[in-house]
Amino acid sequence: MTATAPRLKHEVKDLALAPLGRQRIDWAGREMPVLKQIRDRFEKEKPFAGLRLVACAHVTTETAHLAIALKAGGADAVLIASNPLSTQDDVAACLVTDYEIPVFAMKGEDAETYSRHVQIALDHRPNIIIDDGSDVVAELVQHRQDQIKDLIGTTEETTTGIVRLRAMLADGVLTFPAMNVNDADTKHFFDNRYGTGQSTLDGIIRATNILLAGKTIVVAGYGWCGKGTALRARGLGANVIVTEIDPIKAIEAVMDGFRVLPMSEAASQGDLFITVTGNKHVVRGEHFDVMKDGAIVCNSGHFDIELDLKYLASQAKEIKTVRPFTEQYILNSGKSVIVLGEGRLVNLAAAEGHPSAVMDMSFANQALACEYLVKNKGKLAPGLYSIPTEVDQEIARLKLQALGIAIDSLTADQVEYINSWQSGT
Ligand SMILES: NC(=O)c1ccc[n+]([C@@H]2O[C@H](COP(=O)([O-])OP(=O)(O)OC[C@H]3O[C@@H](n4cnc5c(N)ncnc54)[C@H](O)[C@@H]3O)[C@@H](O)[C@H]2O)c1
Numbered sequence: 001m002t003a004t005a006p007r008l009k010h011e012v013k014d015l016a017l018a019p020l021g022r023q024r025i026d027w028a029g030r031e032m033p034v035l036k037q038i039r040d041r042f043e044k045e046k047p048f049a050g051l052r053l054v055a056c057a058h059v060t061t062e063t064a065h066l067a068i069a070l071k072a073g074g075a076d077a078v079l080i081a082s083n084p085l086s087t088q089d090d091v092a093a094c095l096v097t098d099y100e101i102p103v104f105a106m107k108g109e110d111a112e113t114y115s116r117h118v119q120i121a122l123d124h125r126p127n128i129i130i131d132d133g134s135d136v137v138a139e140l141v142q143h144r145q146d147q148i149k150d151l152i153g154t155t156e157e158t159t160t161g162i163v164r165l166r167a168m169l170a171d172g173v174l175t176f177p178a179m180n181v182n183d184a185d186t187k188h189f190f191d192n193r194y195g196t197g198q199s200t201l202d203g204i205i206r207a208t209n210i211l212l213a214g215k216t217i218v219v220a221g222y223g224w225c226g227k228g229t230a231l232r233a234r235g236l237g238a239n240v241i242v243t244e245i246d247p248i249k250a251i252e253a254v255m256d257g258f259r260v261l262p263m264s265e266a267a268s269q270g271d272l273f274i275t276v277t278g279n280k281h282v283v284r285g286e287h288f289d290v291m292k293d294g295a296i297v298c299n300s301g302h303f304d305i306e307l308d309l310k311y312l313a314s315q316a317k318e319i320k321t322v323r324p325f326t327e328q329y330i331l332n333s334g335k336s337v338i339v340l341g342e343g344r345l346v347n348l349a350a351a352e353g354h355p356s357a358v359m360d361m362s363f364a365n366q367a368l369a370c371e372y373l374v375k376n377k378g379k380l381a382p383g384l385y386s387i388p389t390e391v392d393q394e395i396a397r398l399k400l401q402a403l404g405i406a407i408d409s410l411t412a413d414q415v416e417y418i419n420s421w422q423s424g425t
Pocket residue numbers: 158159160161188191192196220221222223224225226243244245246249276277278279282300301302345347353354
């Protein structure tokens with residue numbers, strides 16, 4: 001099957017922004033030594049020569065380094081946005097002008113444009129798809145079955161994408177191999193926890209410039225993202241309340257020293273609400289109704305579904321943009337609720353997403369997962385595959401090395417001891 005060229009060469013906001021993008025991409029590279037090593041190897045070995053690749057990711061300085069590494073490895077790569085608000089337009093421009101990577105992404109693109117870009121990506125007839133949230137794969141499975149024969153496999157970046165892939169597997173429609181990047185230890189331990197923890201608060205602070213010390217912050221969800229967010233919020237002096245639906249996670253939050261309440265009780269106490277659950281309408285009508293005047297709500301979990309903004313809009317007599325990515329809903333009751341980033345990921349809409357140092361490991365996993373698919377082409381049955389432990393360990397080892405941190409190794413005596421059962425004392 002020959003490649004169908006994308007209808008347009010690119011669709012970015014302004015190519016004149018490229019020099020700024022270049023400067024910012026170079027800066028991010030300082031903190032991405034692991035991906036740099038992989039890129040240098042790809043440059044020599046060309047594992048993706050002759051292959052068409054689509055990456056649906058947040059178009060950031062960090063994703064730029066992933067795209068450059070894949071192109072260095074010989075991939076005929078097209079990049080589209082995985083979120084209408086997360087694109088860094090200068091980065092998109094630079095990838096087109098300096099690296100000749102077709103990018104279809106503009107910050108603030110509407111839903112129609114976002115969906116059109118997914119179609120353009122699939123028109124590229126990818127052999128490999130890198131997805132973030134599973135939008136491209138879901139479209140392929142639902143409407144482009146004829147293209148599945150071209151596909152070697154896909155890789156998925158985030159928790160919710162994995163949830164969707166598992167649902168496809170259960171429905172018998174995942175008929176190709178998919179690599180589970182999110183569940184690699186070197187991904188979610190750092191990206192979901194420390195990345196989301198820092199960048200979510202960064203987004204809130206850039207959008208509002210409020211002081212967090214002394215505020216009551218309600219964090220909905222105490223998974224990887226919730227743990228990081230609650231930890232960092234406490235570090236800035238906030239009183240943190242956690243809400244959960246999983247009893248084990250709830251006990252964990254209690255023993256980590258947080259108050260745990262149902263959202264129905266937390267709603268009237270919070271000054272600021274952050275959802276990180278991957279679930280729908282975690283903050284909804286009954287909660288908005290009892291919030292304090294001026295309460296701030298935002299989402300750092302999944303798409304724009306965690307907050308029921310349709311309900312909030314139905315109660316509003318006016319919606320005013322009061323700062324970039326900050327909208328005041330003036331309700332018929334006279335009270336206001338402030339919504340950040342249109343209810344989309346606040347860390348990527350109002351800030352720059354996770355810092356490069358964590359994305360270095362996430363995207364090292366992505367690059368090596370793509371290579372794994374190619375090396376095992378034709379050998380993997382359809383299904384969801386973990387990143388091999390050796391790959392995970394190697395990424396951690398390279399990261400430590402780059403940080404100049406040495407660790408101990410087992411002595412021969414210790415190896416023998418931990419592999420035996422006879423000597424207990
Ligand atoms: N903002 C980012 O950059 C970023 C980074 C990584 C992941 N994510 C996304 O964030 C979401 C969470 O990811 P994670 O890795 O923490 O997942 P996780 O599965 O570790 O945690 C989610 C938690 O939410 C809880 N939960 C579900 N429904 C709930 C509800 N109604 N009320 C309260 N708690 C509820 C679950 O019990 C679970 O503990 C996913 O959608 C993921 O894709 C975003």
